[in-house]
Amino acid sequence: NAGVTQTPKFQVLKTGQSMTLQCAQDMNHEYMSWYRQDPGMGLRLIHYSVGAGITDQGEVPNGYNVSRSTTEDFPLRLLSAAPSQTSVYFCASSSDKSDGYTFGSGTRLTVV
Amino acid sequence: SQQGEEDPQALSIQEGENATMNCSYKTSINNLQWYRQNSGRGLVHLILIRSNEREKHSGRLRVTLDTSKKSSSLLITASRAADTASYFCATDKGGYQKVTFGTGTKLQVIP
Numbered sequence: 263n264a265g266v267t268q269t270p271k272f273q274v275l276k277t278g279q280s281m282t283l284q285c286a287q288d289m290n291h292e293y294m295s296w297y298r299q300d301p302g303m304g305l306r307l308i309h310y311s312v313g314a315g316i317t318d319q320g321e322v323p324n325g326y327n328v329s330r331s332t333t334e335d336f337p338l339r340l341l342s343a344a345p346s347q348t349s350v351y352f353c354a355s356s357s358d359k360s361d362g363y364t365f366g367s368g369t370r371l372t373v374v
Numbered sequence: 375s376q377q378g379e380e381d382p383q384a385l386s387i388q389e390g391e392n393a394t395m396n397c398s399y400k401t402s403i404n405n406l407q408w409y410r411q412n413s414g415r416g417l418v419h420l421i422l423i424r425s426n427e428r429e430k431h432s433g434r435l436r437v438t439l440d441t442s443k444k445s446s447s448l449l450i451t452a453s454r455a456a457d458t459a460s461y462f463c464a465t466d467k468g469g470y471q472k473v474t475f476g477t478g479t480k481l482q483v484i485p
Contacts, residue, residue: 305417305475307472307473307474318472320474321474352416352417362407362409362419362422363407363417363473364419365417365418367415368414368415368416
């Protein structure tokens with residue numbers, strides 16, 4: 263009954279470092295998405311996937327890469343972290359049979 | 375730019391009162407959803423309304439959709455302190471492939 267699991271919960275990076283935010287779901291959902299949430303900005307879509315091997319860009323994809331090699335996992339890679347990427351990151355999944363997204367609990371990232 | 379915008383940005387009411395939040399969006403949609411977010415936590419799905427529906431109920435929640443005005447409203451009746459949270463609308467143009475969120479309404483229910 264895990265739902266959507268995000269790791270880590272907190273991370274501090276130095277400018278220029280790279281890292282991967284992990285997201286895994288155990289509901290066999292075909293759709294997965296990454297969002298970032300900044301104060302006053304709501305949630306903005308970074309990348310999304312409609313199934314294994316298929317990904318596409320959202321509203322704010324620059325500086326981020328994704329891949330979807332399995333149905334369960336959808337990692338988000340920061341290639342060279344910048345202070346502007348300080349944010350809370352949410353992963354979410356859904357399927358045609360569900361009635362909305364299931365969200366993970368988020369990763370709070372600070373880039374110094 | 376974001377598809378949806380909620381109005382008001384913040385709302386403070388007394389417990390027992392009704393709370394109404396509005397969402398306006400820019401382009402045609404297939405589905406509109408409402409989510410709740412308690413401080414520092416992930417979002418929780420509340421209700422989905424399809425573009426061919428005009429009103430939907432779920433417990434104390436009532437959602438309306440007016441596609442001609444590109445707007446939706448969320449009504450929470452008989453509010454409780456536990457309803458204190460931020461509320462977001464989200465829209466898509468088909469399935470869940472590319473769901474975009476509004477900026478949210480912060481609701482405070484005073485006991």
